[in-house]
Amino acid sequence: MNTPEEPVHERITEAELAVMDVLWERPRRTAAEVCDEVCTARGWSLATVKTLLSRLVQKGALAAEPDGRRYLYSPLIExxxxxxxxxxxxxxxxxxxxxxxxxxxxxxxxxxxxxxxxxxxxxxxxxxx
Amino acid sequence: MNTPEEPVHERITEAELAVMDVLWERPRRTAAEVCDEVCTARGWSLATVKTLLSRLVQKGALAAEPDGRRYLYSPLIExxxxxxxxxxxxxxxxxxxxxxxxxxxxxxxxxxxxxxxxxxxxxxxxxxx
DNA sequence: CGGCAATGTTTACAGCCGTAGTCGTCAAGA
DNA sequence: TCTTGACGACTACGGCTGTAAACATTGCCG
Missing domain, CATH: 1.10.4040 (Penicillinase repressor fold)
Structure with a gap:
């Protein structure tokens, strides 16, 4: 028992965790909405949030559901x-x-x-x- | 109570932790001795251990006590x-x-x-x- | 219809991390 | 004394992280 059980997604970093947290709280949000939640608190620009979102999608931690010309992001892991x-x-x-x-x-x-x-x-x- | 209490030493990384662990177990060891403990287990070369030791000294996590031509390393933090x-x-x-x-x-x-x-x-x- | 505003994509860049090679020196053995 | 081996210091370098600007596209408002 107690298999090592490597997770499928890559490792989530500190900064990325802040993004995940707002999407765990409520999924299907746009980059701008995520920024509204964290940018002031962390002193980030929208660009930073966009980068983090992209990386999280690449890492398989977020899904990006197309909604017009933008995406709604949602966690893929609990x-x-x-x-x-x-x-x-x-x-x-x-x-x-x-x-x-x-x-x-x-x-x-x-x-x-x-x-x-x-x-x-x-x-x-x-x-x- | 419960002051945030920033630690004096910089953050210790995963690889560095392996080195700290052998010195916590028994302090005042040379680079070669540390390598004896971890190099095979982690597949490291002596050079890698030397680098990690230097960085830990710089970070204020280790003391390097001169002993002739070499140093004996000991943890500065518990x-x-x-x-x-x-x-x-x-x-x-x-x-x-x-x-x-x-x-x-x-x-x-x-x-x-x-x-x-x-x-x-x-x-x-x-x-x- | 034309320009603006929003949005994702690409590129950037410094700093840290893992891993190690090279260089210069000095002590000990031949 | 001459050589060689042990050591620390310096250098290297690719990948990841944090942080963001520049660019391209495109729907919408005037």
Whole structure:
């Protein structure tokens, strides 16, 4: 079990993630609409967003559905899948593949608030009655 | 609390991490000794290790202590600090800063084995009696 | 109908990353 | 002492990233 399971899409970079995030929140948006969401926050120009969109399409992470002379962009991968892959990468690289070690580390370094701990506890109760 | 706390050292890359790992395991080693540990595993030449060591020194992640004609390299940052920073970055980028969300995700996607869950439960019991 | 505004495509370019070769030096062995 | 091997420093170089300008096209407004 636990096949390595290489993802089909190429690696999504930090800047590209910002774009993916707005499309995960609501798909089928144009370049200009995506820019409306992120350009001011990141200090980007529309050109930058266009580049990122193109690269994401090339990487197989976005679909570009023609709509007149423009495109509506939508994610081809689910956010959960991406997040899962990244989490796994981190766990593998830094915690020898043990997710429990990650949780332990978070707990030890007090990256977990009291609320976090309570929430996790609740989760556990649900997962193993 | 919870100051953003920018780390002093520059970002450590994947390849560099392999080098850091052997020096975290045992500090004060020469380039050749580091190479002995990683070159075959990663298919690197000694030259590559030398480059990575230099870059890590420049980045402030390693100290190079002169020892005759060569250097003995040692980490300037603790592994726990690095690991903590990376974990935080992931949690911030992908889980809106909520570590509990990360744990929830791991649980939902079954990235956590039964053993993991048991271990985490034990941890929790210890942390909040 | 003609020019403008919007939109994707192409090109750019500096900086980082992975990977390594070359050069100059110096210590130790012959 | 002369040579050779070990070392760090410098150089290289293609690919990826972040950031964007220039260009081409084309629908729309006047």
């Amino acid at each position: 956010r959960a899948a991406y997040v899962g892959g990244e989490s796994r990468r981190l766990v593998d690289r830094l915690f020898g593949g043990s997710a429990a070690s990650l949780v332990a580390h978070l707990a030890e370094t007090e990256a977990l608030t009291e609320d976090d701990l309570a929430e996790i506890e609740a989760l556990l109760k649900e997962l193993r009655p | 592994r726990a600090a690095y690991v903590g920073g990376e974990s935080r970055r992931l949690v911030d980028r992908l889980f809106g800063g909520s570590a509990a969300s990360l744990v929830a995700h791991l649980a939902e996607t079954e990235a956590l084995t039964e053993d993991d869950l048991a271990e985490i439960e034990a941890l929790l019991k210890e942390l909040r009696p």
